[in-house]
Amino acid sequence: MPNAGRPSFRPASIAVESPDGKAPRHKYEPAQIEPVWRSRWKKSKLFEVADPKPGELVDKFYVLEMLPYPSGRIHMGHVRNYSIGDVIARFWRMRGKHVLHPMGWDAFGMPAENAAIERGRHPADWTHENIATMRGQLEPLGFSYDWSREVATCEPEYYRWEQQIFTRMLDKGLAYKKSAIANWCNRCETVLANEQVEDGRCWRCGSEVVQRELDQWFLRITRYADELLEGLEALKGGWPDQVLAMQRNWIGKSSGARIRFPLTDEAKRVAAAAVGPTQTPSALLADGLDVFTTRADTVYGVTFVTVAPEHPLARAAAKGGPNAAAVAAFLEKMAKVKDQERASESAPKDGVATGLFVRHPLTGADVPVWVGSFVLMGYGTGAVMAVPAHDTRDFAFARQHGLPIKVVIKPVEAAAPVVAEMKDATTEYGVMLASGEFDGLSSQEGKKKVAAKLASMKLGEETVSYRLRDWLVSRQRYWGCPIPVVYGEDGAVLPVPDSELPVLLPRDVQITGEGGSPLVRHPTFSKAKDPRDPRKPARRETDTFDTFWESSWYYHRYTSPHFDQGPFDPAVAGAWMPVDQYIGGIEHAVMHLLYARFFHKVLIDLGFLPQGAAREPFKALLTQGMVTMQTQFVNDAKGMPVYLYPEQVDEGGKARAPGYEGVAVERGRVEKMSKSKRNVVDPDAMVAKYGADTVRVFMLFASPPEAELIWSDAGIEGAHRFLARVFRTIRDIVALPKAPPAAERSGDAMALRRKLHQTLQRVTVDVGERQQFNTAIAAMMELVNELVPATAKVQAGQPSPGLAEALRESAELLVHMLSPFAPHLADELWSTMDGEGFLLSRRWPTVDEEAAREDAIEIGVQVNGKVRGRIRVAKDAPEGIALALAREEASIAAHLGDKMPKKVVYVAGRILNIIV
C-alpha cells in the first residue's frame, strides 16, 4: 500500500518546561498519548478489512484468538492472549499481508445460569452486560480488531445457523440419539456438570450424586476418527508437537481383534430374561459376548472374561443371575465412582463374579464372567478377555480374586515364566505356546493367524478400536442453543424445517436450579406442531447444545458475520479460510481443537464450504500459558486461610482487610489468577496506572508465550521504564541539530548501524518465525541501551562522522519494530519525526545485511573441555590461525604449558577445544 497522500499527524504529547528554565524536556505520559491515537485509528477505520473479491489474488492472513466467555470482566489471561495476537496481526499486516483479525463472544454457558440462580438476573441481561463491560475494557488496550465483524453466539442470528447445520447432520446420520449416563441430584432434580459435583455430592445441596441414564443426542465424531488422526500429519510444524501428541492419544487408535465368546445356555437365559420379551437384546449380546483385544496371540491364556459394570450382561446378572445380589450391590457401588478413578492402575481391582459362563471360542472351555471396576463401557466393547499371565491389570485382578493364571507366551531366547514365581505379568511379545495349532508362532504372526481362524469360524475379526467416543451434545440446561427437533405423537424424531428456524430460546423462564431444565417447565415451549401434518401436535426437544458447539464454527462466521442466507458466505469463507494463526490457552489442546477440526470437515462434507477447501481449519497454533500470581492470606480463628487481594496487603506485609488489620500476611503458592484465591490484578487499573503499551509490553516480555507468566508489580515498572526511555531517547534524537551528511562513517557509527540491523534481524525472526516476543523486546532494549550514550555523545558535540545519521535511522527503524508491541507510543514518536500516516499502514523495514555483518567474533577456548580464555577471530578462520591466536593468550598458554595437544576440536565461529 503506498503511503503517498497520507496526512501527517500532530504529536499528542506536550513538551514540559523544566522548572529551572533549561531546555524543554518531554515526559512520557501515556494518558496524554494513547486516547488520541486510538480515536485517530477509529476515525480512519484503520482496522476494518474488506473481504477479498471473487477471483482476486490476495495475500491474506487470518489471525484468530480464542473467543472469550463473557464472564464479567477481562482478566490478565485475556490480555496476554490478545496482546500476542495483536503483535502477530500488526506484524503481518506490515509485512504486506491482508489481515483478518476479529473478536467476538462465546456467550452461551453455565455461569450465566448460575448468576440467574444466585442473583436472580436473567442470563440474557447478565451476558449482554458482561459483553458491554468487557468490550469497554478491551478498547483502551488498542488491539487491532475489526469490530464490525463482532459476533455473540447467544444471538438468534448466530445460533439459528447451528440449528440448520444440525438438521443437515441429522440427514446424514451424523447426529443420533442414545442412552447415556449423567450426574443426577435427586434433591434438585437436575443434571449436574462434572464441576458441580464435589466429592460425589451436589455442590448446591450436598446430597449424594447418582448416575442416571438419559436419552441424549450425540454427534458421530468417531466416523471422522481416522481423518482427524491422519490430518494431524498436515499440521506438523504449524502446531506444537505436544498438542499433536495429545490429540493422537485422545483419538487412541489401536489395531486388534474383536473376539466373540458364545454364551452358555444359562447365560443366554439370564440375558433374555433381563431384557424382557418386547425388547431385543443388546447388539453386544446378540450371539455372544464380544471383547476387543490388541493381543489375540494370547487368546489361549484366557482364564476369565471381565465386563464393565454398565455392560448389559452385568445388568442381567444383577437382575437374575446366580450371584444377583452381590452383582447388584457391586453395580450400585460403581455408579458412584468416576471412570477416571476406576481405571487408575493403582486403584483396587474391585470385582465380582457373575456366576455366569461363556465358552472359549477356540478351546470350547467354560470361562467365568466377572464384573470389573477397571473395565470401561465407553471403550472397545465394554468387555475384555482376561489373560492374567500377559496383562498387568488382569494379573492383579486374578491374584486378588484367586483366579487361575495360564502362560501362553514365552520370550524368544528364554524359558517360559513359572506361574508360581511370577510377580507381574509378562507383557512383551514372544513366542506362542500351549496354544494348540499356533504353538511356535511369533506374537505378531499369531495375532493375524488367530484373528483369521476366528473370522473363518465367524467368531471374530481383525478390527481397529478408538479411545475417542462420540460427542454427547445434549445439555438439560436453559442458556444454550435449542436443539431443533420435535417428536411426533408416534415417537418420530422430526427435524424442524428451515422455514421455522430459528427455534428461539424463550425469555420468560424461571431459573431456580431445581426441577430440571427451565425449558421443560416452560408453559408453551415444548408444545409444537408436527411438520408432517400441522394439525397434529408434537413435543419440542427441550435439551440445548453443549457450548463447545458454538466455538466449533465461529471462525467461519467472522468471515461473513452478517450473511443471512446461511451460516456464512461460502465464497468469502473460502477466501479467508483457513485460519493462518490461531492463538489460545493450552487447556484447549484436545477438546475444543478436536471438535473444531471435526466441524470444519463436516461443514465441507455437508456442502457449506467449497468441496476443495483445505480440510484443516487452523494452519498454525500457538498455545499460551496461564497468568499466575502469588497468593497471600491470613489465618482465621480456626486456622483456615483467608485470602487477600493484593491491595489488602501493605508494603510491610501486614493485612489491611477488615478484621485483620496489621496481621502479618503469609505468602502462599503461585497459582492461576482467580477470584476465589484473590490473586488477581485488574487490567483496567494497570492500564490506568501505566498505559496500555506498558501492560502489553510487560505481558510479552515477562515470559515466552507458551510458558506460565507470573505477574509481578516490579516487572511492569521495568516495562514502563523501557518505554519511557525509548520516548525520551527518540525525542532527543529528533531534536538533534541536522548535520550535513558525512562522507565517511566513524567506527561508532558503523557499530551502531551494525547493532541496529542485527536488532531488526532478530526482531523480524523472533516475531515472524520463532514467536518469541520476550527476546524480541530484549533485543530492542539492547539497542536502546546503545542509543542512549550515542545520543549523549552527539549532544555533547563530540565529533563522530555519520553517528547523527545512524541515530536518526535507528529512531526511524525502532518505531517500526516497536509498533506491533506498543502501537500508541510508536505512532506518537513517528509523528514527531514527521512520519506520514500510521505505522500499521507502512511496510516493515528491510535489514541492511551489509551493515549487520560481523567480521570478527569472540569464541571460547577450552583446554580439556574447560573454558580458559577467549580469542577474537574471523567467523570462518581456519583452525591453524585460531590455534595460533589461542597459544598467544596468556591464560590459555598457562594451562597448556609445554604439553603436546592430543587432539584439537575446532568448530569455526563457535569453539576451540584443546585436549592435552
Place this chain on the structure above:
RNA sequence: GCCGAAGUGGCGGAAUCGGCAGACGCCCCCGAUUCAAAAUCGGGUUCCCGAAAGGGAGUGUGGGUUCAAGUCCCACCUUCGGCACCA
C-alpha cells in the same frame, strides 16, 4: 491413574542445530547529578575460597553417551495443563 509439559542466580527469564551458562529485565549495592528527594545517568551484582591475581563448584535428583550436555539417553522427584456436562 492415563496423556502432555515444565524445573537454569535473590526473582522473571536467555542460551535458535550438542559448542563461551546466566543476554534482557527486576531486586539489591556503589557512584554522578540534586539544597534534598524522586526521576535520570554511570558502574557492580550465580555461589564458595581469596586482599587481589586466580581457583573451585554450578542449569530439580541420581546415573550414562560425548573432545564438549541446560540441550541427547535411562531412572526418579516436584509442579502445572487435560481427562469427554467449566469454558
